[in-house]
Amino acid sequence: xxxxxxxxxxxxxxxxDSFLSRLRRDTLDxxxxxxxxxxxxxxxxxxxxxxxxxxxxxxxSSFVKITAALDGTGDALLALRFGGDVVGEMAAVDHxxxxxxxxxxxxxxxxxxxxxxxxxxxxxxxxPEAMLTLTATIxxxxxxxxxxxxxxxxxxxxxxxxxxxxxxxxxxGDSSNGATVIGxxxxxxxxxxxxxxxxxxxxxxxxxxxxxxLVDTSGRRFIVRDLEALRxxxxxxxxxxxxx
Numbered sequence: 191x192x193x194x195x196x197x198x199x200x201x202x203x204x205x206x207d208s209f210l211s212r213l214r215r216d217t218l219d220x221x222x223x224x225x226x227x228x229x230x231x232x233x234x235x236x237x238x239x240x241x242x243x244x245x246x247x248x249x250x251s252s253f254v255k256i257t258a259a260l261d262g263t264g265d266a267l268l269a270l271r272f273g274g275d276v277v278g279e280m281a282a283v284d285h286x287x288x289x290x291x292x293x294x295x296x297x298x299x300x301x302x303x304x305x306x307x308x309x310x311x312x313x314x315x316x317x318p319e320a321m322l323t324l325t326a327t328i329x330x331x332x333x334x335x336x337x338x339x340x341x342x343x344x345x346x347x348x349x350x351x352x353x354x355x356x357x358x359x360x361x362x363g364d365s366s367n368g369a370t371v372i373g374x375x376x377x378x379x380x381x382x383x384x385x386x387x388x389x390x391x392x393x394x395x396x397x398x399x400x401x402x403x404l405v406d407t408s409g410r411r412f413i414v415r416d417l418e419a420l421r422x423x424x425x426x427x428x429x430x431x432x433x434x
Contacts, residue, residue, distance in 0.1 A: 204274025225303035230294035252296030347395035
C-alpha cells in the first residue's frame, strides 16, 4: 500500500504530541519518499541493543517495547512507543551503537517507515522547524526518564506502580463499564522493571493495589477500577487509601 495512504489512515490515532503529529505534512511526505515500508508482528525485533545500524523508524501503528539487558538477569522495560512516535533517532543523531532493543508487541502488526540515517538527516536538516521538532522529541524523552527517577525517589512500590499505571491509563486507556482498560499487553515482571523493582516486589505491590480495589491484573491488560483513588495514591501517597 502507498505510504501516504497509510499515514492518512493511521494519523487520527496518533497522540497530538507525538513526533509525527508535530511535523508539517509536507515534511512527513518528504520523509515517506526517502523511506521504505516495513511491517513487524508481535515478537519481531525492530532494533537490537549494541548493533551499529543507524536507521530511523517512524511508527505508523500499534506499539513497541523498549528494553535493555540487565547483567545476566533478563531485560528491563524502559519505555513504550506507539504509532506516531519515532525510534532509533538517537543513534542517527550521534552515530552511536543502539542503546536498547525495540520489539513489536501489539496485537496488531507494527507498520513503520524505515529511513537510512543519511536520508533522514538530509531531509530534516534544511527545515529548521523539523529539526527543532526532532530536538524537542529527544529532549522530551530524556526529561521523561529523569522525571521518572525523581518521582520514584523515596516512593513505596505501590506508589511507583500507581504513577506508572496512571500515566498509561491517561495516555492509552479506554473506558469500559466504569473502569479504564490500559490498551497495552504487559506482564507483572515488565511493570516491575518499568518502576525499578524486582518481580517479587512488583507482585506484592500489585497485590496491594488489587486488594484495595484499585486495579485488576488478572488478564494481559491491566484494568484500573478506581481511577481517582489511583490518582490520589500516585500524587499524594497512601493518604485515604488502605495501602501500606
